[in-house]
Amino acid sequence: MRLAAEHRNLLKGLGPLGTNGFMPILSMNRLTYLALGLLVLVAATSLGGILGIIRKNAPVEYLVVWCACGSLVVMAIVMMLLGKARTQRSLQVVEQRLRRLIQEGRLDDFGVAIPEEMRPVMAALCEYVDQVRDRVDHLQVRKKELDIQMLVAETERRKSEAIILSxxxxxxxxxxxxxxxxxxxxxxxxxxxxxxxxxxxxxxxxxxxxxxxxxxxxxxxxxxxxxxxxxxxxxxxxxxxxxxxxxxxxxxxxxxxxxxxxxxxxxITQERQAAQVKVDFVSAVSHELRTPLSSIKAYIEMLLDGEARDEADQANFLRIVSEETTRLQRLIENILNISRIESGLIQPCPELIQPHGLIRIILETLAPQAADKGVELDYCLGEGLPSIWADRDMLHRAILNVISNAMKYTPAGGRVQVNAGFDAARRHYVITVTDNGIGIRDRDLGRIFDKFYRSKEAAAVAKGTGLGLNLVKHIVESVHRGEISVTSEPGKGTSMILRFPLSPQPKTRAQP
Structure with a gap:
């Protein structure tokens, strides 16, 4: 026990007052031996004196005096021995009491009578014990303070570690x-x-x-x-x-x-990539705007300078200006539509429509262009197809862009096939546009939906801005929560699949 240990340490620190008892400090054993020696010496001296008095026939008074002195000395020695025995018994009681307190781990009073001659020693001992007790109390308080500081430090360490790990x-x-x-x-x-x-x-x-x-x-x-x-x-x-x-x-x-x-x-990888995308976007837009504007400016200057020799040249110049103006308008419109969709500012107008009817209208619109180019435009629309929730204008633009894109990269004599069906397992309305045109290389497939991206083969076949398929992807996925995928084989053709869920309704955003 803690207090028992304190008692043991205390008694060890007292030296001669320690665990060997109180006898050494008083030299009780030596005093006993001395008293016994004196007693023997007095007895021998008294006996010798008495014998000497008897031999010399001294008066009886001398014998009486001598015997009285010897008796007094003997009595003093006996009283001293009795006092020593009494003191020893008292000290033994005190010692036993101290040892019992040590065993029980208490710091109570002695609770026993202390001999008069031992009171100064015991008073000094009590003062020393009080000082030790005060010192122990101080150390205990200090230990509690250090324990609290350690607990606070450990708590803060765990908090910091938890914050870092999270x-x-x-x-x-x-x-x-x-x-x-x-x-x-x-x-x-x-x-x-x-x-x-x-x-x-x-x-x-x-x-x-x-x-x-x-x-x-x-x-x-x-x-x-x-x-x-x-x-x-x-x-x-x-x-x-x-x-x-x-x-x-x-x-x-x-x-x-x-x-x-x-x-x-x-x-900051994405931030750097986004910054680079912005730089590339501005550069691409500047280039795409510069091309039609330069053409428009050149032909207008030719008209102003009178370089058109006749009405036919004037009509040709004006037709080119009109085409470039339409191209410029389409470019700006696509850029604005993509920007609005990406920023969430566009406000779709969903309604329940039948896409196959919309597909027929688009095919009828593109039929003259297909005939002029010599491309066969065919379709197969399933019967009893369900209606879907969609924005009619945006859906029209997406389907139109995909079909016209297939016609653009299909050479004369080629074929563009449009199919519509229903995936009952996933509850998707599926539109598939397949051509047997120039196809797309594997290394370009992952980028055909990027803004302004055009492969070398595509750029060599037809003009374009590289925004059409990007806009289609946004309309299908961002506005209608659908899916778009593409498969292709260079030289054999491309197949593009558009999937539109029957429900829920397309995502709408309030126009700020």
């Missing part, structure tokens, strides 16, 4: 020795290590990128520790480049020396 961004914590102290799951995926296996290991045995290791080491050892450093870091994993905005926050030790460092990786 971050979506990659976070590394390096200690003052340059070892890995903590990392979240995002950092494990990014740097390709396991925290369980790599914790408290040197950084150069955890990370493989030497440049990143040097950055962290410089941040940890720099003289002006405490100031954050921010920089861009580019890495490549699985053949894919990624760009990060890194924040290195050095930590200071208690004495102000540079310690560890916290590294936060903010992935």
């Amino acid at each position: 971050q979506r961004e990659a976070v590394l914590v390096i200690d003052g020795f340059g070892d890995l102290a903590l990392a979240n799951a995002a950092a494990e995926r990014l740097c390709g290590f396991s925290l369980q296996d790599s914790r408290h290991r040197p950084l150069n045995r955890v990370l493989s990128d030497a440049s990143l290791i040097d950055l962290i080491r410089e941040a940890r050892e720099q003289p002006g520790a405490g100031a954050c450093r921010q920089l861009e870091y580019t890495t490549s994993r699985d053949g894919e480049g990624r760009t990060f905005h890194i924040i290195l926050s050095p930590l200071l030790e208690a004495d102000g020396r540079p310690g560890g460092v916290v590294v936060v990786f903010h992935d």
